[in-house]
Amino acid sequence: MQKDQSMKLISRRKAIGGLLTTGAILSAGLFATPSAFASSHVRLDQPTVTKFKATIKTSQIALKHVKVSGKTSKVAPKNYTLKTNTQASLLSAQDAQATFSAYPVKTTSDPTLGKIVTGDDGSSFWFAETGANRIGKITTQGAITEYLLPISGYNPTSIANGPGxxxxxxxxxxxxxxxxxxxxASGQVTLYQLPISISSETAITRGPNDTLWFVNGNNQIGSVTADGTIKTYTLDGVRWTQDIAQGPDGALWFTYTGNTTPQSGVARFTTDGSLTFYPVTDAGMAQITTGRDNDLWFAVFEDELGSEQKNVGRITTSGTLTRYYMPQLKDNSYPYSIAYLGNGTFAFGTVQEGAKGSSHEYVGIITPAGDVQAFDTPNADQVFFMTYAGWANEIWFTSTSYSYKGRDKVYKFRLTN
Known part of the structure; x- marks a missing residue:
């Protein structure tokens, strides 16, 4: 895979050896001090849609099973007072088939928006600002509140829903x-310190028994509980990790790149340290999400060797792999994000390859039968992370441009037919 350093969210980091252990907990009470931002409304070009049939290839993939051991320890607190600010600014684009609404995040020149998740209240979405030391919240009406985190020089890399x-x-x-x-609800923040650095590629998800699990972007997987218990594992043979999700079987599934050929794949990890690798050939792995009763879907950014591999994949818990190839996606746009919409239907979003630029980026809808509808995003804005809103035909996603400042937005995408 071509590795361009200007693509921060898909850059790769060198593996960090050794096991993570625990450090200290920092507990912070957060109090809002809102300041208002002016709203504006601008009409965008109407989105276009491309309909086609993806080329489907299915196979049973070989697996490698190993057992890994981890270290466990606990930790203790300091208090901070944090600040918040609010803003709301709406752009919209609509045709007979879909609507894009864009909400710029503009409190800094380059907030670099990361992962987005649906709030427990059903009327808000929360996202990481990986370049601005903030957690953001946006309501279904487009009102944005940002929470400035307590320590300068730090940034959140991902976000996940936890209990309560x-x-x-x-x-x-x-x-x-x-x-x-x-x-x-209260804005209280607790930080669990790790004794060594983790990568800016670190991803996190909610796992079994309300424990949070993360892959650190390098060769480690770890868990943290609300009482401060942290457990970490080093993954032999893994060069870096991309994304993680809890599977329908209760195990943790993550995308990875390894040290041997085939270099990429999907791995399954259980809480007792059981690790199974499912190698996927000709693939640069990106995000993964849980699907129906027995499957997970993932985005393939491109082939590790540099050939074009515009596809998404489906893997069952028994190891059956299905690839959906979409060469109809134009220019340097590649699948990167993915979300489950229900009834077997998935959404995917594209980003550009390296920093080459692209005049087309897409939000796409795909079915297990390979039927695809791909909608051009306004201004060819990239789709880095997406989440299903929880109601029919609506997706929210974050978009960041590394070429043009001021193009960091939260988008709402809604099918209207």
């Missing part, structure tokens, strides 16, 4: 790192 209206995030710097927990 909490949101968890990896919190990284060039030196020490944390796993953070934020209570949505």
């Amino acid at each position: 209206d909490t949101f968890w995030f990896p919190y990284v710097s060039d030196s020490t790192s944390f796993i953070g927990r934020m209570i949505g």
